[in-house]
Amino acid sequence: MSHPELEQDPLFHDRLIEAVALRRDRDAFAHLFNHFAPRLKAWLIRSGAAPGAAEDFAQDAMLTVWRKADLFDPRKARAATWIFTIARNRRLDALRRDARPLPTPEIELAGEAVLRPDEILSMSEDTERVREALSRLSREQVEVLRFAFFLESPHSEIALHLNLPLGTVKSRIRNAMIKLRLILQPSREAPR
Template sequence: MSAELEDAFVYDRLIEAVAMRRDRDAFARLFEHFAPRLKAWLMKSGATAVAAEDFAQDAMLTVWRKADLYDPRKARAATWIFTIARNRRLDMLRRDARALPTPEIELAAHEVMRPDDILTIVDDARRVRDALSQLKPDQVEVLRLAFFLENPHSEIAQHLNLPLGTVKSRIRNAMIKLRTILEPSEEASK
């Protein structure tokens, strides 16, 4: 086995260590190896040094966050990491190409929340927490991933190793049950 191929397997194992144990040393080795290469590659593709460094850091942060999605059977570590960097750069270029909305300027100060509004918000939060505790753990997990972490359904399916339809069904069933728990019954409102 060539030294280059051995290195590729080392980086695969480092990503797996980050995914399984959130291994900071493994991530530091990945960052030390890939960040300068990403920066150079991005500069060759037209990014400024500062932008390339930002893109490289953003890509490596994505590696840290999404290491559990890495599959060494589909691609080597370098391919996966460079694909992340390319996609992040394309996302930023698309975002920058869109016209920025003109902000509306409000001359009046914002209203200060009244104590009864604050109490209502606190009460609503408690009711939602209580309702969530009545759901099955798999339903709570898909709701957490979908609504609190704002993951797309396809990422949730991949993360939980479930079919997309199952994820959507769990979300729908959980929302129906939450609605049943949270909405006052007709008898109670009479």
């Protein structure tokens, strides 16, 4: 279907879209497809799309023209503008869909709980008790505890770093923890 004299009319393609919308006119759509698909493909390639992807986007845009021709409003845009906008949006949607999402941080809606003064005092007292208990351990025991719990080093790394057998590291940690537990246990002699 070739209409060279009609194609000079600036509203020619608008009328073809209206024919597709009103009558599902296959000839009108074929003319739109033959006219716009190669232009869309070339434009998409110039925009950075690979040739195969550009062809897919162009075909997808034209399929959208067929399905949604009734949404075309010639008062808002000419046919070419509408069709090229559809192709651009299809490509942007694909780029967004293919992009790896950025990790989203966990959001705490309630915020951190505000500590009461007695809780702050209790934490301060606990910190002082632990500090005092650590001072009663041997230097070697404090050293392995520092690596294991404060630096979160695996036992094998501690053994390498301190040039000790793995069994010695485990033994020192176990003995230090037993001693700390005994020091920090509340006194069982409570008044009745």
